Amino acid sequence: MALVEVKNLKKYFVNNDGLLYKLANKGPIKVKAVDDVSFKIEKEDTLAVVGESGCGKTTVARSVLRLIEPTAGEILYKGRSINNFNKQELKVFREDAQMILQDPRSSLNPRFIVEEIVSEPLYIHDQIKDDLNLLDRVWELLDLVGLSKRYSELFPHELSGGQARRVGIARALALQPEFIVCDEPTSGLDISIMSAVLNLMKKLQQEYQLTYLWISHNLHEVRYISNKVAVMYLGKIVEITDTDTIFNNSVHPYTEALFSSLRGINDNWNYKEREIIQGEVPSPINPPPGCSFHPRCKYSFDKCKKVEPELKAVEAGHLTACHLYN
Amino acid sequence: MFKSQKFFRFQKKSARVIKIMKKDYKAYLGGSVIMLILISAIFAPLIAPADPYKTNVTKRLEGPSLQNLLGTDSLGRDILSRLIYAARPAVLVSFGGIIISVIIGIILGLLAAYVGGILESIILFIFDVIRAFPPIILILVLLSIIGPSLLSVIVILGVTIMPRYGRVVRAETLSEKEEDFVEAARSLGADNSRIIFKHILPNIFASVLVLSGMDMASMIMWEAGLSFLGLGLQPPLSSWGVMLQESYQYIQTAPLMILWPALAIMLTMLGFSTFAESLRVALNPKLNQEV
Amino acid sequence: MPDKILKINDLAVEYRNKGKYLRVLQDINLELDSGEILALVGESGSGKSTLGKTILRLLPDSARIKEGSIFFKGKDICNLSEKDFNDQIRGQEMAMVIQNPQNALNPVFKVGTQILDVLYFKSKKQKSRKELKKEAVEILKKVGISDPEYRFGEYPHQFSGGMKQRVMLAMAFISNPSLLIADEPTTALDLTVEAQILNLLSNLVEEYKTSILYISHDLGVVAGLSDRIAVMYAGRIVEVAQTRELFDHPNHPYTEALLKCLPDYQKTEELQTIPGQVPDLDNYPPGCNFHPRCSYSFGRCRQEDPRLEEIASEHFSACFLNDR
Numbered sequence: 001m002a003l004v005e006v007k008n009l010k011k012y013f014v015n016n017d018g019l020l021y022k023l024a025n026k027g028p029i030k031v032k033a034v035d036d037v038s039f040k041i042e043k044e045d046t047l048a049v050v051g052e053s054g055c056g057k058t059t060v061a062r063s064v065l066r067l068i069e070p071t072a073g074e075i076l077y078k079g080r081s082i083n084n085f086n087k088q089e090l091k092v093f094r095e096d097a098q099m100i101l102q103d104p105r106s107s108l109n110p111r112f113i114v115e116e117i118v119s120e121p122l123y124i125h126d127q128i129k130d131d132l133n134l135l136d137r138v139w140e141l142l143d144l145v146g147l148s149k150r151y152s153e154l155f156p157h158e159l160s161g162g163q164a165r166r167v168g169i170a171r172a173l174a175l176q177p178e179f180i181v182c183d184e185p186t187s188g189l190d191i192s193i194m195s196a197v198l199n200l201m202k203k204l205q206q207e208y209q210l211t212y213l214w215i216s217h218n219l220h221e222v223r224y225i226s227n228k229v230a231v232m233y234l235g236k237i238v239e240i241t242d243t244d245t246i247f248n249n250s251v252h253p254y255t256e257a258l259f260s261s262l263r264g265i266n267d268n269w270n271y272k273e274r275e276i277i278q279g280e281v282p283s284p285i286n287p288p289p290g291c292s293f294h295p296r297c298k299y300s301f302d303k304c305k306k307v308e309p310e311l312k313a314v315e316a317g318h319l320t321a322c323h324l325y326n
Numbered sequence: 327m328f329k330s331q332k333f334f335r336f337q338k339k340s341a342r343v344i345k346i347m348k349k350d351y352k353a354y355l356g357g358s359v360i361m362l363i364l365i366s367a368i369f370a371p372l373i374a375p376a377d378p379y380k381t382n383v384t385k386r387l388e389g390p391s392l393q394n395l396l397g398t399d400s401l402g403r404d405i406l407s408r409l410i411y412a413a414r415p416a417v418l419v420s421f422g423g424i425i426i427s428v429i430i431g432i433i434l435g436l437l438a439a440y441v442g443g444i445l446e447s448i449i450l451f452i453f454d455v456i457r458a459f460p461p462i463i464l465i466l467v468l469l470s471i472i473g474p475s476l477l478s479v480i481v482i483l484g485v486t487i488m489p490r491y492g493r494v495v496r497a498e499t500l501s502e503k504e505e506d507f508v509e510a511a512r513s514l515g516a517d518n519s520r521i522i523f524k525h526i527l528p529n530i531f532a533s534v535l536v537l538s539g540m541d542m543a544s545m546i547m548w549e550a551g552l553s554f555l556g557l558g559l560q561p562p563l564s565s566w567g568v569m570l571q572e573s574y575q576y577i578q579t580a581p582l583m584i585l586w587p588a589l590a591i592m593l594t595m596l597g598f599s600t601f602a603e604s605l606r607v608a609l610n611p612k613l614n615q616e617v
Numbered sequence: 618m619p620d621k622i623l624k625i626n627d628l629a630v631e632y633r634n635k636g637k638y639l640r641v642l643q644d645i646n647l648e649l650d651s652g653e654i655l656a657l658v659g660e661s662g663s664g665k666s667t668l669g670k671t672i673l674r675l676l677p678d679s680a681r682i683k684e685g686s687i688f689f690k691g692k693d694i695c696n697l698s699e700k701d702f703n704d705q706i707r708g709q710e711m712a713m714v715i716q717n718p719q720n721a722l723n724p725v726f727k728v729g730t731q732i733l734d735v736l737y738f739k740s741k742k743q744k745s746r747k748e749l750k751k752e753a754v755e756i757l758k759k760v761g762i763s764d765p766e767y768r769f770g771e772y773p774h775q776f777s778g779g780m781k782q783r784v785m786l787a788m789a790f791i792s793n794p795s796l797l798i799a800d801e802p803t804t805a806l807d808l809t810v811e812a813q814i815l816n817l818l819s820n821l822v823e824e825y826k827t828s829i830l831y832i833s834h835d836l837g838v839v840a841g842l843s844d845r846i847a848v849m850y851a852g853r854i855v856e857v858a859q860t861r862e863l864f865d866h867p868n869h870p871y872t873e874a875l876l877k878c879l880p881d882y883q884k885t886e887e888l889q890t891i892p893g894q895v896p897d898l899d900n901y902p903p904g905c906n907f908h909p910r911c912s913y914s915f916g917r918c919r920q921e922d923p924r925l926e927e928i929a930s931e932h933f934s935a936c937f938l939n940d941r
Contacts, residue, residue: 052807190834191660191834191836191875192874192890194878194880195888196878196890198880199888217808220881221880224880224884224888247882257809258809261811262837263840264840264881264882265837265876265879266840266881267840267841271815271816271818272816272819272820272823277809278813280779281807
């Protein structure tokens with residue numbers, strides 16, 4: 001049984017505010033942030049969700065933890081649907097599933113010292129029997145993420161970006177979770193700090209058998225950290241498979257385009273001579289009919305403009321939503 | 327209870343705030359003014375050199391002398407003693423009024439921001455109704471209905487100023503609610519009360535504090551104004567406003583007399599607002615890089 | 618040397634902070650050929666943006682040039698008056714593209730109007746705006762904005778981030794500058810859009826023969842764009858080399874460590890990390906700024922400042938290991 005299973009998740013944001021809009025009788029604006037997304041994450045796996053801004057990857061991350069209520073669909077955690085959890089069950093679930101937010105510093109309360117930040121989950125879940133031993137536990141957690149004891153008395157603004165990120169990770173580890181959603185945990189960090197954070201996350205995963213849902217737009221780091229990759233485009237998964245396969249044998253034209261924009265330092269090539277995919281991601285308010293990628297796709301044919309492709313297997317464990325393969 | 331890590335943390339944090347304020351001249355300035363007023367209010371009978379109500383018609387409108395340090399008023403009463411006794415209503419009105427408006431404002435503002443929907447509309451409507459009237463007219467109408475007394479002045483001033491706090495609290499709560507650290511707390515399983523009291527309130531308190539520092543002073547001004555119109559404290563009870571009103575009639579013959587209550591009001595305003603400013607800075611860890 | 622468009626000699630820049638002067642840049646020596654793309658890479662706090670601002674004389678009032686000189690086309694621009702610099706060089710001979718295109722365009726004016734303004738001043742107010750409109754539309758077309766006539770009348774918020782950056786490039790190239798300073802122009806953009814913009818930039822450079830000082834923290838981007846790379850650390854340039862040479866044979870320990878900890882999709886070995894942190898401005902270590910984090914450091918590193926020296930043809934490095 002998969003640890004986390006997402007079935008046909010949909011999240012539409014509806015905006016029907018404004019008198020003028022109602023008068024003009026245009027009907028509500030519907031933004032399909034996530035449209036029919038399904039995937040499974042096995043225990044101790046890392047599924048990376050990649051895509052460009054506006055593709056709905058952050059919405060998926062927040063829905064999986066029920067920080068926002070989905071419009072439709074089901075999320076199963078250890079086989080139980082979290083959508084129907086009552087308050088008590090939800091609280092128990094939140095002990096098991098943690099989140100690391102994108103911005104390292106703003107995810108920490110500016111008026112808390114690190115000690116309070118790291119111990120907050122312990123207070124919330126009544127795991128403190130005698131709070132005189134609390135500091136030991138906090139130091140232990142800080143040690144785990146490579147920070148010394150003295151950091152426990154600092155305020156977030158006194159930390160560097162990398163240190164703040166580590167504090168965020170320590171907080172996520174406090175309840176000994178099984179599942180962590182990481183929403184672009186390395187964005188905005190310098191290279192040397194980024195590599196330290198990646199190494200740390202990998203080490204923690206091995207040590208504590210953690211399962212990650214890793215949201216990212218940095219394909220280099222995805223290669224390093226994940227073993228499964230889902231590529232999203234305009235609220236849909238267009239391709240999902242093993243990391244190795246996606247880097248070597250990707251099939252969907254969008255994946256191909258995305259990965260061809262990816263360059264390492266050893267590629268002998270330059271931007272002048274390259275063929276580059278043109279156009280930009282269309283607005284999710286008014287997505288193109290049929291396959292939403294067809295206006296930018298060099299392989300598109302008639303069917304793509306009319307029929308929406310379904311996510312189907314091209315081989316075992318490799319799914320894609322493209323008419324070329326069905 | 328007193329031997330928990332929570333308590334140590336509180337101790338450490340407050341020690342830090344005090345340490346910062348000790349370096350700030352504003353804290354001393356504001357603090358000493360507030361102390362002066364509080365001491366005068368509490369120990370008025372012990373400090374005042376004379377009986378503030380004892381009239382002496384032979385010594386009317388005298389200037390400062392050794393006997394009457396600040397001179398005497400139209401009924402020959404000692405001005406210094408009257409000033410000291412008048413600190414009592416000043417403290418009551420300013421603290422009382424602010425406490426009422428801050429408490430009601432925070433409750434309504436939080437409710438509006440957190441519950442939303444119809445409740446929010448109703449609360450905002452109440453704020454707008456109160457703010458739609460010019461405050462002086464609202465206060466006058468309410469006072470003439472309830473009748474002038476110290477308590478009614480406090481309550482009415484509190485209610486009149488309250489929408490300012492409600493609005494600020496609501497606006498700040500709405501923006502804090504979207505902050506990443508609030509989302510982080512929610513993902514950890516924190517319930518609404520924890521989020522409100524631990525995460526939102528401490529972060530919006532600074533704005534409330536600054537506003538109340540300024541308003542405390544204006545409360546005294548309002549009380550003075552109302553007394554001046556004869557709607558606040560009634561003579562012979564002394565308040566700075568009453569004293570202003572009395573001395574106003576003698577501004578030609580004894581111009582110094584009006585100076586003393588005016589100075590007291592000004593000093594108090596200055597004291598409250600500088601202290602609030604200093605406290606705001608000390609409470610915000612971001613504004614104190616090095617401690 | 619007529620070929621050098623930009624020549625920086627021993628430049629040092631200081632910031633005033635609470636009565637003290639803090640060195641942000643030190644011993645900067647840099648040359649830029651015409652038509653060359655030089656990438657300036659470094660982590661945050663390395664001073665790379667400050668260097669860009671110094672060249673364009675956009676430093677805040679609290680900063681001053683302590684010593685050194687900047688020659689632009691053989692002219693010492695440090696000694697030029699602000700008025701002359703503004704009239705002759707900034708926006709004419711030198712242009713800048715910044716990281717956030719959102720903030721660079723005025724939201725209350727139409728995009729076309731803003732381009733027209735630049736054209737109008739370039740024509741020294743000789744031509745009317747009507748005459749210039751055709752030229753402006755032409756420029757929009759050139760930077761790859763589809764349906765330029767329609768787009769001309771739209772406001773910045775109707776443009777996507779990528780299109781705004783295209784407009785910024787268009788405006789920068791109007792005056793046909795000899796030097797363009799690009800401060801992380803693609804950091805805020807998506808991967809595919811970034812590739813488009815860099816492709817456009819490469820083509821513009823070829824067409825206009827402009828030199829570019831490209832400031833970035835992304836080595837992957839720089840690899841496909843630049844001719845040479847200068848690596849900065851804590852206010853100093855530690856290594857300058859041709860792009861391929863730098864990646865294949867890094868000399869300075871910092872460059873080497875940086876390359877080892879860069880996540881790269883082709884890399885199979887484990888990522889390494891650099892121990893310690895970038896030193897604070899007010900707390901630079903004595904000697905080489907990198908020595909506390911350097912695994913090769915020895916006695917001399919703690920006492921003397923290493924200077925950039927040529928270790929191979931066109932390959933400069935500031936490290937005492939080369940003297941051993």
